[in-house]
Amino acid sequence: MADGLESAPGPRLTELAHGGGCGCKIAPGVLRDLLAGQPAPGAFPNLLVGTETSDDAAVWQVDENACVISTTDFFMPMVDDPFDFGRIAATNAISDVYAMGGRPVMALAILGMPVDKLAPATIREILRGGASVCGEAGIPVAGGHSIDAPEPIYGLAVTGLVHPDRLRRNTGARPGDALILTKGLGVGIYSAAIRKGALDAAGYAEMLASTTLLNRVGADLAADPEVRGITDVTGFGILGHALEMARGSGATLRIAARELPWLEQAERLAEAGFATGASTRNWASYGEEIRLPADMPDWRRRLLTDPQTSGGLLVACAEGAADLLLAAIHSAGYPMARRIGEVLAGDPVVVVA
Template identity: 50%
Template sequence: MSASTGIRLTQYAHGGGCACKIPPGELEDIVRGLTGDASPDLLVGLDDGDDAAVVRLDNNTAVVTTADFFTPVVDDAYDFGRIAAANALSDVYAMGGRPIVAVNLVGWPRDVLPVELLGEVLRGGADVAAMASCIVGGGHSIDDPEPKYGMAVTGVVHPDRLLRNDAARPGLPISLTKPLGVGVLNNRHKSTGETFPQAIESMVALNADAAQAAVAANARAATDVTGFGLLGHLYKMMRASGVSAMIDAAAVPYLDGARDALRDGFVSGGTRRNLDWVRPQLSASVSEDELLLLADAQTSGGLLVIGEVPGAPVIGETAARGAAAISVR
């Protein structure tokens, strides 16, 4: 809880973090028909549901732009700000880019929660942006029944060094740069008030080094693992690229306590919707519990990279497109 007030922010929201995303299949139905911009300078748009939009300025520079915000995933206001900022910045890193400027996006129930707590949220966001050498240049706020915070972020990338979700090729390793499990741990935190420092540490960690390492290793395809879970984001990448993925479930890393939280039933509705969406394209010989962990709705997760990233575990490999987009063994 926020130390100075005793207020638990998660109790003022119907859900938390990226688990509040509109379900992937429903979202795709909503935006269908909005894709297909004819501009040759729009390098990445809505077509494949990538992490950010990318527009080429010249042969050496493209602009990466994104926005991300959500309801509290933890009770502490400062940590909420840090997590939301790291999550928003991650979309730029997932494209291989470097964030340069951000603006805050705020919804706050000003008649319910002290504005001093909002100040702590913004301070957390500013501290993480400073770690990323990203300028925070203001923002926009509204009076809202639920607290919400995030950022719109602009970055830059070389057009020839983009990481995108439609560029996976068969016969390559798949790396994951952060462990899974923040979804079930956050759900336990919201339900019980228990705190999990390992989950906070993971969520506030920037994906900057992972992105740089992926680009240096000549990777071309990547995405970050957030609200649609590893299976959901991997499926989007395999579908966009026309290849399949074979995942070794035993190689996937998890945060301490994640399996206990799953065993005790702290699975979000978003996680179950993720698995339901992917299941028709999935071949699996592991348990339902294992699949739920792989579909766990993450907040500020790591990068899923097609290629080897030094220091990151390899959790599978790509293959020519088969009957299933994803196989889990």
Template identity: 50%
Template sequence: MESIKLTQYSHGAGCGCKISPAILDSILHSDLPKPSFKNLLVGNESKDDAAVFDLGDGTCIISTTDFFMPIVDDPITFGAIASVNAISDVYAMGGVPIMAIAILGWPVNKISGDVAKLVLEGSRQVCKEAGIPLAGGHSIDCPEPVFGLAVTGTVKKQYLKKNNTAIAGSLLYLTKPLGVGITTTAQKKNLVKPEHLGKAIESMLKLNNFGSALGELSYVNALTDVTGFGLLGHLCEVCEGSGVSAVIDFNEIPRFNFLDYYIQQKCIPGGTIRNWDSYGMKINLITEDQKVLLADPQTSGGLLVSVAEQHAKSFEIFALQHGHELKPFGKLVPKESHAVTVH
């Protein structure tokens, strides 16, 4: 099989090809009467990571889907990253995944089906790691390669986590470093160092299964994952949904330590600009370099966790026991004129 660079076939990369928050709001708006489903605990209204349906016996079903165009050239790695990213939505609700089905769009007249087979192999490997079957799916002939999953999960009702239940006074934590969008854009420009791309891929391949454990912690009052809208976009959703604001310390935010060079080389994803245009007016004044990092679209990013301040030490010990050395980068405060203020 000849070597294929998948990213040359896509106009966007990973979650950076998501529709901007502003346009998405317009698409989802409807003046039609909304039917009421009393067992639907989480739907479109809260801009959360997945839909949640109460079965009435103390158990809830979580349903989500996520797919995108290649963010890396290697097909196995592409399939794996897309799968980790999709499964993350279940973990971000405090749940446990139980099954996935594949979503595949493939330009069959441009790229061999043998390459698509490798994408699926990458997905199967991740599903095996997550302990779930890749149980089926659907495929179409498509102008650009697209892959992702629809994932079903479960959660006990009392362990369900949402993104709109944060409480003022809580501390904010992030479980993965920022900078995936900048690094992969450097790859597309043939500027990235292999070891830096390797760090980004390693991060994107890490399952957010820590979220299932967080579901059992009552002092974790809100949870989401950071993907295409960047840290600021997803933090805005938490703040606006919860009726609070956030004050964050830029120097404390986890990030890759090699980003400055790529920022200087203008390795800025188009998604960063779309993100900022959608919510920049909600952010207190920050520098250009801060904007570039905080609005950077993440693919398979980390969990954004809101923790009651009095339980911070217990949480940090718990996180360390699960392989995460975390410290807070910000705090939630009563609602202010801006959703997020950056220091």
């Protein structure tokens, strides 16, 4: 099979799930409605980052030299190989810590499995995949929680640490900054193709290489004062997460469509009609805060709203430092990193040109 699972007892993992990867996320507009009636965290001066700007993780300042980063992420399978599913989910969950400029220190596993449908060996492989990525990140899986669930779910709760001076948020972009994206786009398109058996072995390998590449470069970037803001690009697509940065920073983000890096088959598959339901839900949530060229075809717009599972980091940095930072990102092992736009003074919108 193209997605790596040659022979395993029981049904395909993707057959047991109504969605997969970060395409499972509740649409941003719906999420805002759900959270609208929730009480604010209250007067907690040590809570530096909460829910106020849809940032990647919560941050609690312990003292003048240390902050604790806390995050959780989990989803249903987008691939059928259980080991690969575990690796992708773990890489995605750890990314939130790197996106805040921190380094992870430990993880807890989150596991929900239809134990009457999946063999124990398959579930063990999911856990082994997640543990292998945690090992690569240099952290233990120190515990977790499991339930019997109708659909397979796996992810991590991750704890990290960061010095207050190195904390980076999605609120720091300033007019005049350059925008850099560290990974290629199109993961959701690829996952849609997997479900229909239309992604070849080369495409699967490309997707797996991207989705299991840890975003550890975020911690290194945060050490540079010329890096103003960072967020990771996941289920809301490049447009959705750019919009969160625009809102949080009170500025306009201008994205040059021709500069966006795409996985090799993404444009061809999108033009052929492959898309996730999340792409449509994302677009319906953006409203007038997203401005696209009038002649942009629907298939290309779907690429921009494509949910990215374990996607790259969107980085806002000083214009004069952009070239050197981009070279450093390439050297750190992110060959598809590109400079994709700029930050402008103006309303908190995203303009694609």
